[in-house]
Amino acid sequence: MSQSDAAFSHKSFFGQLKKYYFFYTLGFLGFVIALAVAEQMGMSRKWIGYWFLFATIGLYAAIGIMSRTVDAAEYYVAGRRVPAFFNGMATGADWMSAASFIGMAGTLYLSGFDGLAFVMGWTGGYCLVAFLLAPYLRKFGQFTIPDFLGERYGGNIVRSIGIFAAILVSFTYVVAQIYGVGLITSRFTGLEFGVGVFVGLGGILVCSFLGGMRAVTWTQVAQYLILIIAYLTPVIWLSLKHTGNPIPQIAYGQVLQKVTEREKVLTVDPKEIEVRGILKGRADAANAALKDPAAAYAKGRADVEKKFADVKASNAPAEQIAAAEKAVAAYPKDEAAAKAQWNKDKGLAARAAPPRPHATPFHGAGKTEEEKQKASDIARRNFLGIVFCMMIGTAALPHILMRYYTTPSVRQARQSVFWSLFFIFLLYFTAPALAVLAKYDIYHFLVGSSFASLPAWAATWAAVDPTLLSITDFNKDGIVQLAEIVIGGDIIVLATPEIAGLPYVVSGLVAAGGLAAALSTADGLLLTIANALSHDLYYKMIDPHASTTKRVTVSKILLVVVALAAAYVTSLKPGDILFLVGAAFSLAASAFFPALVLGVFWKRANKWGAISGMIAGLAVCMYYMFTTYPFFGGVPANQWFNMTPITAGVFGVPIGMATLIVVSLLTPAPSRQVQELVEHVRYPNLTGDITTQAT
Amino acid sequence: MQLTQKHEEYWRKNLIVTGILLTIWFVVTFVGGWYSKELNSISILGFPLGFYNAAQGSLIIYVALIWFYQHYMNKLDIEYGVNEGEDE
Numbered sequence: 001m002s003q004s005d006a007a008f009s010h011k012s013f014f015g016q017l018k019k020y021y022f023f024y025t026l027g028f029l030g031f032v033i034a035l036a037v038a039e040q041m042g043m044s045r046k047w048i049g050y051w052f053l054f055a056t057i058g059l060y061a062a063i064g065i066m067s068r069t070v071d072a073a074e075y076y077v078a079g080r081r082v083p084a085f086f087n088g089m090a091t092g093a094d095w096m097s098a099a100s101f102i103g104m105a106g107t108l109y110l111s112g113f114d115g116l117a118f119v120m121g122w123t124g125g126y127c128l129v130a131f132l133l134a135p136y137l138r139k140f141g142q143f144t145i146p147d148f149l150g151e152r153y154g155g156n157i158v159r160s161i162g163i164f165a166a167i168l169v170s171f172t173y174v175v176a177q178i179y180g181v182g183l184i185t186s187r188f189t190g191l192e193f194g195v196g197v198f199v200g201l202g203g204i205l206v207c208s209f210l211g212g213m214r215a216v217t218w219t220q221v222a223q224y225l226i227l228i229i230a231y232l233t234p235v236i237w238l239s240l241k242h243t244g245n246p247i248p249q250i251a252y253g254q255v256l257q258k259v260t261e262r263e264k265v266l267t268v269d270p271k272e273i274e275v276r277g278i279l280k281g282r283a284d285a286a287n288a289a290l291k292d293p294a295a296a297y298a299k300g301r302a303d304v305e306k307k308f309a310d311v312k313a314s315n316a317p318a319e320q321i322a323a324a325e326k327a328v329a330a331y332p333k334d335e336a337a338a339k340a341q342w343n344k345d346k347g348l349a350a351r352a353a354p355p356r357p358h359a360t361p362f363h364g365a366g367k368t369e370e371e372k373q374k375a376s377d378i379a380r381r382n383f384l385g386i387v388f389c390m391m392i393g394t395a396a397l398p399h400i401l402m403r404y405y406t407t408p409s410v411r412q413a414r415q416s417v418f419w420s421l422f423f424i425f426l427l428y429f430t431a432p433a434l435a436v437l438a439k440y441d442i443y444h445f446l447v448g449s450s451f452a453s454l455p456a457w458a459a460t461w462a463a464v465d466p467t468l469l470s471i472t473d474f475n476k477d478g479i480v481q482l483a484e485i486v487i488g489g490d491i492i493v494l495a496t497p498e499i500a501g502l503p504y505v506v507s508g509l510v511a512a513g514g515l516a517a518a519l520s521t522a523d524g525l526l527l528t529i530a531n532a533l534s535h536d537l538y539y540k541m542i543d544p545h546a547s548t549t550k551r552v553t554v555s556k557i558l559l560v561v562v563a564l565a566a567a568y569v570t571s572l573k574p575g576d577i578l579f580l581v582g583a584a585f586s587l588a589a590s591a592f593f594p595a596l597v598l599g600v601f602w603k604r605a606n607k608w609g610a611i612s613g614m615i616a617g618l619a620v621c622m623y624y625m626f627t628t629y630p631f632f633g634g635v636p637a638n639q640w641f642n643m644t645p646i647t648a649g650v651f652g653v654p655i656g657m658a659t660l661i662v663v664s665l666l667t668p669a670p671s672r673q674v675q676e677l678v679e680h681v682r683y684p685n686l687t688g689d690i691t692t693q694a695t
Numbered sequence: 696m697q698l699t700q701k702h703e704e705y706w707r708k709n710l711i712v713t714g715i716l717l718t719i720w721f722v723v724t725f726v727g728g729w730y731s732k733e734l735n736s737i738s739i740l741g742f743p744l745g746f747y748n749a750a751q752g753s754l755i756i757y758v759a760l761i762w763f764y765q766h767y768m769n770k771l772d773i774e775y776g777v778n779e780g781e782d783e
Contacts, residue, residue: 124723126757127757250740411769429754432750
């Protein structure tokens, strides 16, 4: 194809895409409106949930089928024809996972300012992608990240470490996504968690299995549009309701002031103090009892029995006797049961603190000023540590970097990072506003309402899922106090439509958006793992003469195997999603970042430097997690400088980078050929240039 | 492949602009983040500044930095004759 032909075809392709996705968006809005009408006419909530679930998954599958391919360049990098604008949208969907869509606003609600570390980290990292990696990787123009490492540093050792790290990182991350898929499907359709996982998995597989990167790209664009509509609609409505201003990002400054005022009131409110006192008392009693459980158990038993005998003997009113009898019956059957109860009560201490001031950075709790200062310093260190790890991790996640191989040119790769961040920004910019608006609603309308007439949304959610919302009347005054509410972060996004007083169809839309976020990320991750195995391991290292069809077939088979393995691990529920996600970022940052960036910016970096740097970074990071995270048997006492396990990259990245530099300087400089490769990636176009582009 | 002086100059300019943008990025993120408490005593658009920077200000700056980089570099490519054929 001559250059002018190529120019013409790219332009018309872009025009066509714009048309398709415009009509697609209209069609989707029409679908939502039709369901809204159906709801008014009496369609049940369950059916609205099913419609959203099956219509959207069906849609993604249809795009997957239309984009099926066996051509290697199409399968691995979507034929390198994805315009910057659409690659930006696809990256946005690839990037924003269930954790961003559902978890982010909840984290901000619960941890206030300190949660903003994730907002900053997950956007600012794109600066590093833009300035240090995307254009150079695009010029290099192969299929995977281990491809670049293998070519730049030479030899299969570097490539193998790259494969190992890519799989480790992506697998950790994909488990969190599949977990999210199961959660959303089961919650909105009433299907079982396990069934939900496999329905979602079906949606993921049809797409990536048939068409690889090509199908995943065009599906992700579709998914981005759904997820952003779903996220913004209820927040705009909520903002309009509370402030009369439809732009939540501007309006919530006023709301934040009101929340801060309200926090001050609630901190000194006598009823609140009473409830906090009750909670504290229970926690203290539990702590005391746990010191000598056997004696405490016997004494407690004797106490309730004595009380019962006393009221009976004193001819007290019937209800008092009944209550005392109930207390005897409710007393734990044995010491083990009592111990379990005390251990649970111990946790109440955490709820006995006054509300955390939302806008105050690094809030430190403690008895003395000195303790507070110390806690605050640790919080500040961890805040910046999380920002650092999330940013560097962003610039090292293979499934994101891979997307910049798919644009038609270096020029468009640069533009594409801009569009990526822009589309991601739309959501991350809104999440802090949502957290504050929801807090306003809860602090003003839920707190102070009577237990007999809770706001409708609170009554519904407390009944459906006590892990998301539970309210207990500790001081028996019939009024809700803030300290009596326990909130699971996920409810903030899930319940916003109801808090804002929108019809159920919007709740269905939000579920569809969360599903789109989880599915699109899982798609990208599974593809990364399958490609690392089929392209890097099988084709580049085991059978370099394999035909294109064979390579793509191997990749497809592996995709199914990896997906099933991930679903199996997910069904074991390996715990905390936030930890899994954070761990993936720290691991990626430590393993890849130094080798990738120095590979472009420092010609002297060589094979041995890269090998030892990557191993050192990864090893330090994994060692730190193993010794400090309880799931692996670690204890917080092993922490260095009180840094939490997810900030392991703070140690891994600098050590990896220093090792790479020192070892490179101690060993011979790379060959002339490698230096030419570096020059090649630095210039978008050179006369007499070498070619590295894979087809 | 022999790099000309012009090529060296292109790369140097690239390094300079990258360095400047990364410095702004660093200051906004880490210096701004470190002094969030102190910044909170200033109020902007009804927000305490430290909070505003972390929730919104820094995000807007990141988007602007990347926009500037792509704009500058794509022009620099043409100026130094290392641009690719028309692709749009």
